[in-house]
Amino acid sequence: MNAPAAPLLQVRNLRVEFPTRRGTLLAVDDVSFDIAPGEVLGVVGESGAGKSLTGNAIIGLLEPPGRIAAGQVLLEGERIDNLPYERMRRIRGAKIGAIFQDPLTSLNPLYTVGRQIVETIQTHLPLSAQAARERALDLLKQVGIPAAEQRIDHYPHQFSGGMRQRVVIALALCAGPRLIVADEPTTALDVSIQAQIIALLKRLCREHGTAVMLVTHDMGVIAETADRVAVMYAGRIAEIGPVRDVIKSAAHPYTRGLMGSIPSMGVRSARLVQIDGAMPRLTEIPRGCAFNARCTEAGERCFRERPELMAAGATRAACWRHDTGGVGAVRTKEAAHA
Amino acid sequence: MPDGGTLPLVRLSALKRHFDVSPPWLVRALEGKPRQIVQAVDGIDIEIAKGETFSLVGESGCGKSTVARLVVGLYPPTAGKIEFDGNDMSQSRGRAEMAALRRRMQMIFQDPFASLNPRWRVFDIVAEPIRAFGLAKDAADLEQRVGDLLRQVRLTPADGRKFPHEFSGGQRQRISIARALASQPEFLVCDEPTSALDVSVQAQILNLMMDLQRRFGLTYLFISHNLAVVFHISTRVGVMYLGRLVEVAPTDTLFRRPKHPYTRMLLDTIPDLDMTGRQRAPVAGEVPSPIDPPTGCAFHPRCPFANERCSRERPKPVESEGGTVACHAIEEGRLPVEERSYAVRG
Structure with missing residues (x-):
């Protein structure tokens, strides 16, 4: 860890297994890649290719009985795949932010968005309630929520899908993480809102120097956002x-x-190229x-x-x-x- | 309207469908709130000719799926008329006569996981329309027909013994298509048939649908939010916004010379896979609630070309290059037509 170009995240020979009654399923098989600071790595593949599981394994949120069977995940040179739950919880949020597909289920419907953001800020940063609220307000403005002063005291159901995803991005950015794992952040949104969210994600990452692991099945999103792309197929x-x-x-x-x-929008043909099977x-x-x-x-x-x-x-x-x-x-x- | 030309297979005239989403009467009385009506489809006119693929595009909540459900009769219309091959569908007629009309139109749904009964074998799923309309002479004929249908969608007759859970998403959508074809329909309403599928499988299903259309001379009403898909399979395209049609045009015209500002905006959001460096222009604002749509042109709060008239007066569809556009700016000539470089026929 001396050169400035040292990778922020290193994934080494990662294997994710699911033990079942009929034997063990290997869902992610020997996957290795690096993400440099400030880089956007797209991970693309069809459903079941293992792309979301790879993301979940990195942020330590694999659903049991899924488990990391082999390999290592290193963040800034330190292993994070074998940490106890509580230590991983502190890294998640502080150093790695997460954005999921469905913005409604990522937010607690019973609390105002302001309270959720303030709580997250205070979990990770030593700020007073007043300072945390100011930071929350600032984050909401950064992600482009209009009339943030009023909206901060609204509940998630009072926001539209696109606005909710903006709030989720603000939550992920709370503690100024080095890496954001974004799992299908635009899939649940309409095309016009998709473009807004992608532009926002790109701008924020450039401004903050945050690296992004962007998991999606949408090659269009990758083409516009990612620096490098990993194509996954059947767990590899x-x-x-x-x-x-x-x-x-x-x-x-x-x-x-x-x-x-x-x-493609270029040529209109009678048949599309298809992969059989x-x-x-x-x-x-x-x-x-x-x-x-x-x-x-x-x-x-x-x-x-x-x-x-x-x-x-x-x-x-x-x-x-x-x-x-x-x-x-x-x-x-x-x-x-x- | 037999104007010498061929009669459209399907004609929707001033079609409306409103949903009452008000809270219960007591709550309304206590809180003094008025009724809330969603104007999901607010007066649209479409004619679909035999053998063509007419696509409806728009963002979620624009009412395109409601149109699909109205056309096949899953919802009764609030107002307006649906004609199928010259027959007014709202007219009451005998059961047998209605069944004869219903047989000629079928629907393919978006989610192949929810639209197949998990407790039925594939054979029975595909055989159901044949049995319901009494199309098979005997058991052997039924078996023959189901086998043929499964082969047509590139499955095997042996797959009939399996249950839906044994198939992947793409294969299930093939089963849905086989079931839709079972009653030998002329008109298929496809509500986002590929949006739950992966891209490589989406291409398989779209190719299959185009093959079947050529083979059986089918007419499609295709509902989608994916403009690239619509570009490939449609003859004509209608763009919907908040329950209204803002533009209808032949596919090439719509993609090469889009007229309505909303159509232009939608085209700008298509991801650029050729990596020409074109930035997707993010459009400000979101689709307003159909409970309380904006006055005048529903698009005016997001439209960069809107003026005072747009916020006051609802634009009427005007003829334009083989289609119609509902926009004051176009009508007044305030908005020049712009050519798009892509969308040349290959």
Whole structure:
């Protein structure tokens, strides 16, 4: 921890397991990435890819029976994945803020938003009630709540969805955290409000130098917000790299299919690009590459050996096509079924 | 209105649907509060021609799903008329006659987890409309028909023995489509059929819907908030705001030369995936409550081009480039038409 570019957050070989009656499910499998100070890392993937679980594991809010089975999470060089509950609770809020999808369930309906923000500020910062309220008011103004002086004494139900999400962002920023884990922060909002919230998040992070881990299924949000993006598939990172490279020249066939299947505004065609099939269930992850059954470029090696992330042009992708050994003999769909 | 041309398959005229969301009578009496009426759909006119895909877009609360439910008869209209193939749907007719009309329109719902009965096998789910309308001659015919339907949506007849929970979201939506097709309808109302699905699965379902439309000559009323999806599948698009239609136009015209300020604003919010560096212009303000909509043009508090007339007088739809626009600024020529670079047909 000496160079200024030292990563703020390091995730090393993270595994998240769910013990069930029928055996253990591996929901996040050997995931590693870094987030630099002030960086926005997008984590994108389809539902069930493990992106939210990765975020929850980092902030220490995995729902039991889910648990971290292996790996480490380091914040500013210190492990935070094995801390006792009470110590983690103090880090959460002070150093890591969290924003969830549904702003209504993130707020307590029985307290005014002002009281909730003041309480959070006083939990983490040694401020008097008066100073905390001033800070709360300042935060509400920063997140663009009109007439903040009156709104601070309103209850969550008196706010619209977009305004509530602004309050949640203010809550996450209370103690000036270094990292914000935002899990689908715009999914529950209308498109016009989405753009407002994204612009707000970007502006605040630039002003405060806060890093963001942005978990979403919406590639559009990632394209506008993130510096780098990690594409997850079946619990693993399929590809990670600078956002422009992943979107414009993806190296992993899954990323390419995912990008292609987003209806683009450029060309109107009779058919959209589609990836056949669906992501395998956690109980049915095949041997080799988890994407092999849906991949049009899979070779014999993809059914045998599991690829790790490797250099692939400007990004890193878990795909044998970028290994010197290649994918091996191409196995067509017909041959695979035979 | 047989004006020589072909009759529209579906025609909505001055359609209204209001919901009473008032507190109970006693509470109102004690607190001296008036009734509260949500004007979910406040007078819209739409004609949908045979074989076309008409899309309704708008933000949540604009009334687009209410229109879908009105059209298939899940809600009775407060005022206005719904005509299907020349038949006024509000007219009382015999049970058999009504069933014959109902058979020709079906609906696909947004949430494939809630719209399939979890205790029924897929075979029975798909067979229900066939049984209800008495379309199958015997058990063997029924089995044949259900098998064909499942194959049409790229499932297998063997899937009929399974329960809905054994399928993924995309597969369940295929089951919903098979069920909707079971009564051999001509008109399908699709209420956000892909918004609960992942993008790669969304593409599969949209492709399937377009294939089926070509094959069976279906007419779609497609409800969505996703403009990119609407751009790909629609023939014509209607933009709704607070229960009213603000603009109707052929898809290419709407996306290339949007006229109404609200349409322009919606187009500005489409995420830029080509990374041209275009900033999504965040629009100030939010959709007002439909309980107490603004006077005049409902969009005027958020509209950068609004003037005094807009806040006073409700704009009427005026003909414009094969569609209609309800906007004073356009009507008065205050607002120049702007060309958008994207949306060229490939």
